[in-house]
Amino acid sequence: MSTLAAPRSLDTSVLAETPAVEVRDLRKDFVRRNRKAGLFARKRWPAIQDVTFTMARGECVAILGQNGSGKSTLVRLLSTLLINDGGEARIFGHDAFRETRAIRKLVNRVSVEASFFKKMSAAENLSYAARFYGMTPKQTRHKIPEILGRVGFPPERRNEAMEHLSRGMQQKVALARALLTSPVLLLLDEPTTGLDPRSKLEVQEFIKEVRRLHDATILLCTHDMNEAETLADRIGILDRGELLFLEPVEDVKRRFGVETLEEAFFAATGRAFEEEEHEDDEQREVFG
């Protein structure tokens, strides 16, 4: 049986007919003290502004953006960790802010930080995550070594504490954690940032395999343009909280008459992709 079978609670007819993700006019602001303006003054930073897009089932969409552009805020909104200030988001027809329990069964994520209990082993961390998804010790006993093997993690090292594993190994365990729970929507928030080139390629190959074999819908947020181009069907640029466009990569290049995504970013924003950020971008990054 496939490791990534659809969750039992999911009506497969709903999956087939409903878009995987529908986001309409989504907005999220963060408020912070503004000492320059006075002791009790507050300033509102728009982290996400009127973002609208749709993802079909099985699609892989990449959202590109600089640090502080709102990518992580978008992922956190879709994973029920933030409440919106406007607009709406639906995942397989479920309201992301009201039907959180249903959403949580469908979604998992891999973020830039591996995020584990450092003293616990890979197997213990995975067991902990799996229990939340209703998997019993009997079920995880065989499944954990199997899935670790599939992401290229040596199963014999599964009892080593996470703090003794390299960054690349930890990120593979993070992928295993996400896939162990059979998500139909996988949110990848800079999953290869900080990895060495070999680990990066391995993770990217695994993402392709997940998509090819298991029909998962993937939202990839990254600032790696090559990664976006390699993995995604459509690419969007999120700039200072606004989604400038979301199109197949060739359409993006044609639209701006450019050869690369870096050039497309420059044409769309008037700034180079790696350009120094504005102070407000930093605030957005801190909160997002």
Add this chain to the structure above:
Amino acid sequence: MSEFALTLRHELVGLGGIVERNIYLTKRYLLWDIAFLVWTIANTLTIVFIARGVGLSAAAQNSLETKLLVGGVIWAFLGIIFEIVTETVAWERWEGTIEYTFMAPVSRPVHLIGMGVYAVIYGMLRAGILFVAVVAFIGIHLPHANYGAALALLAIASVSFIGIGMMCAVLPLISPEKGTQLGFIAQGLMLVVSGVYYPVSVLPHWMQWIATISPATYALRGDRASVLHGAGIAWADVWPLLVIGAAAIPLGLLIFRLGERYAKKHGKLKRSG
């Protein structure tokens, strides 16, 4: 299997996962736990030895030692419950797992109750070791002790302690920097008014009034009677604990829910707060 049975099974597996994870963490931090236990034993000994310096008769001294010991053990037990339940958020934030736990499909009541169940099991174990160690070291005579009744009353009181712990668990969610310390204040205040090392009657009137709504008051009173005089579980101690527990758990869950909503609204539900 019906939808309800499936959901119940799912939640129970999740609850077991919380307990299992805490067992893993205790195993991994065992030396730290042993060091803390030794410190707690030493601390309790310093308090129980006070009875030796008062110049009482042997029987009165034994009685005072027992009263102080019960106070020390319940202080330690309550401390463990508060520490574990109130750090539901703080631990996860420190380890960086908070987002994964809070986006997992397990209900928050089950999450918090799982923490409470582990806290009670672990707290009982530590309180038992503490009690035996101090009794053996000082040589307290407890010929009439009714340990069954004392433990049963402590278990009943634990429900209230968990509920109050849940209310405090929200503090690190709202204030990542100061929340845990505010939880310590709540724990300290509860013990001050509950007569941990003295009768509640010595307190000012307004504090005595607060003592009536503190579950520790009834746990201390009942456990002292059981350990010293072999008393069974007294209804006069049980019913207030049941009432406080019945109010504290739903209130704790409600407060936590409101706190979680606030944290999601203001972007505080993340590893760096």
